[in-house]
Amino acid sequence: MPDTTQHASTTPAGGAGEAGDEDRPYAASGRTVPTRYADRASYDRALVHAILDEAYICHLGFVRDGAPVVLPTAYARVGERLYVHGSTGSRPMRTAGGADDPGLDVCLTVTHLDGLVLARSAFNHSFNYRSVVVHGTARQVTDPDEKRRALDALVDHIVPGRAADARPANAKELAATAVLRLDLDEVAAKVRAGDPSAEPGEEGTANWTGVVPLTRGYGTPVPAPAPAPAVALPDYLRAL
Numbered sequence: 001m002p003d004t005t006q007h008a009s010t011t012p013a014g015g016a017g018e019a020g021d022e023d024r025p026y027a028a029s030g031r032t033v034p035t036r037y038a039d040r041a042s043y044d045r046a047l048v049h050a051i052l053d054e055a056y057i058c059h060l061g062f063v064r065d066g067a068p069v070v071l072p073t074a075y076a077r078v079g080e081r082l083y084v085h086g087s088t089g090s091r092p093m094r095t096a097g098g099a100d101d102p103g104l105d106v107c108l109t110v111t112h113l114d115g116l117v118l119a120r121s122a123f124n125h126s127f128n129y130r131s132v133v134v135h136g137t138a139r140q141v142t143d144p145d146e147k148r149r150a151l152d153a154l155v156d157h158i159v160p161g162r163a164a165d166a167r168p169a170n171a172k173e174l175a176a177t178a179v180l181r182l183d184l185d186e187v188a189a190k191v192r193a194g195d196p197s198a199e200p201g202e203e204g205t206a207n208w209t210g211v212v213p214l215t216r217g218y219g220t221p222v223p224a225p226a227p228a229p230a231v232a233l234p235d236y237l238r239a240l
Helices: 045-054 091-096 144-158 171-176
Strands: 057-064 067-078 081-087 104-118 126-140 177-183 186-192 210-213
Touching (some): 045 104, 045 126, 057 081, 091 126, 091 177, 144 171, 144 177, 171 177
Antiparallel strands (some): 057 067, 067 081, 104 126, 126 186
């Protein structure tokens, strides 16, 4: 089966980048240029942002005690910066340290699966997908104001508008929660779209070929069985 992965971090302290950055592509590097299907790679900043903003879960890879570890976790993008959620007791959070520490070398990935690609030959079966890979050095957010903003962004990434409609974290919850900061610098997207590939001479093969689209949808929100008064469905949930 053809390869469907890619091999793909630091902006000003505010993380928002400079004016006009949206039109400037990311610079390719030795780690962001794929060794297979390089034509599918893109360094378009708007495309990278769109892929990151649409997903809910990222996979954070790092090396622990000489062995690779990959963890699924929540994240959010704020400008040219990603915030990754975790527990203060987790190994990556402790290893990353604060702004003045060396940090933790990581590889963060996000993938959307858009379709099952069924070719005439088994070899050419594939997926239509959109992915982003970010390489960089992650550090724990230690500034209290930035941490609160990051946590609000993480909640709003789940459902936009939710942070203002939820009780803020108290001191105990803040002490138990850690946030990693990873700047978008060494980053690339990779996309496959379109029909199956075919080998010469396969045109007359009598088997179905094409693409099965995959879509994401939202069901009807189900209220929790809490003893609190009934509350009407908020507009930000209706917007989903």
